[in-house]
Amino acid sequence: MTDIHPWQRGPRELLQFAITAYASPDEAGRRISFLLIDVCVETTLRTFLGLPVKISGSAKGYLDLKQYVNGKFHDLTKGIEAAAPGRISDNELHHLRFYHNVRNRLYHEGNGITIPEEHVRGYGTLAAKLLKELLEIDGHAMLPRAWKQADLTQVHSLDEMRRELERELDQFENAINAVMEKVAPKMVYPSTICRLKELADFSITTFGADLQSFRDLINKNLTDEKAREWLLNFLADDLSYDSPNVVSNSQLIMELAKNPTAFYSFLIGMQFIPLEEISMDTLDNWDDISFIQQDEYSILGIYESAKYLLEMLRDKRWLGMSETKLLERCKDLRDKLKTISPKVAGLHLPN
Structure with a gap:
């Protein structure tokens, strides 16, 4: 060539x-x-x-x-x-x-x-x-x-597994939103969700102002004191002083709010259902935290991985993976959601 x-x-x-x-x-x-x-x-x-x-x-x-x-x-x-x-x-x-x-x-x-x-x-x-x-x-x-080459076997099994994954995702989303409504009801107000999505769509030139607006929104609406104080301390607050990792981590967290359920999953997972000992107490904003979007390390990672796998299956854009491997991945994420959703729904929280 x-x-x-x-x-x-x-x-x-x-x-x-x-x-x-x-x-x-x-x-x-x-x-x-x-x-x-x-x-x-x-x-x-x-x-x-x-x-x-x-x-x-x-x-x-x-x-x-x-x-x-x-x-x-x-x-x-x-x-x-x-x-x-x-x-x-x-x-x-x-x-x-x-x-x-x-x-x-x-x-x-x-x-x-x-x-x-x-x-x-x-x-x-x-x-x-x-x-x-x-x-x-x-x-x-x-x-x-x-x-x-695509593996042409197990088409029926994969379609059935996709439907099961959809059902488990629906249950997880319902459980997460119900917990957030109990922990911080203002965070699930339609007006708050709309504003979260607006701020998540920042550009490099608007990031400074949007970050401050995001901090203000969290301070006003996230009524759970522990979660609010932790998140405000974790986010950047002085772009001229904060390290590049603190800034990029703040951008990652803000972008989660494009899908409010993902943002809620991050907060609830870090506070109540940590995986691999990754929690509010161990996560450091000076380190690159992008790994939390992997399903090994957080319920956010399980949720996002399942969402994107489902989109990939719907679009039939498999990027070199055989249907056998896709089926294995579907089963893995379905089983993880089956394990996590009851834990989320069963959280004992104050009214």
Whole structure:
């Protein structure tokens, strides 16, 4: 494959290196392949955001995008949301963040982490989509045949499991909203929900003012004293002083409010139903807390993972995962919801 433009060469070569590493028949090859795909994805995002608008066709100008280009991975995905609406779906951006979080765990925990084959295939397939949509590189043509083939078995079982997952999600959402109504009834007022969603849709230029409005809303409406004081202390309050992690964590928490149930799940989980000892008492706002959106670490992670898996199944955008693996993932998240929902509903709280 010949590169037409010099900025295409690096990202394309990184994906090719990842595919070559995957051919190694051992766990080390999968880890190296996964890490190379992550570098390919990050390089692709930075390259696109740094291109002149005449070349990229971006919906935003260079000065608007400059603030994202040198940021962390989360900032890059925010930049893509702003610059390329419609090219990369919200579902795909969620998967990007999920796979990047797996990469962070691999960096921090080293050889103790096993990378499933479907993660490598899924991230690689998504990287190929980014190359095509953002840099006009036919990444799909580079993928091994095995990554492109779908498993045509167990269709009926998967459809049934999807319906079960929908039912468990409904029960979880009902339980979470009922608990929040009891703990802090003002937080579920329609006017409060509307305002939460507005503030969650901040931009880099409005973030400072929106953060202060978010703090004011929490101070006024989150009547549970422990949760209110913890959250206000956790959020940034001086952007000129707070560390980058404190700021990015605040952005993550505010963005949860795009779906109020996710925001409520974060608060209730941290206070009443911690997983893996991740709670209000152990979570540090100076650390990167994006891992809480993984289902191993919080009920928020279970909820968001189940929501996005359901969307993926409805859209039939499986990103390299076989139906067998999807069925296993559905069962895992269904069972986690079945375990968590009764705990949420059974919380003994003051009226």
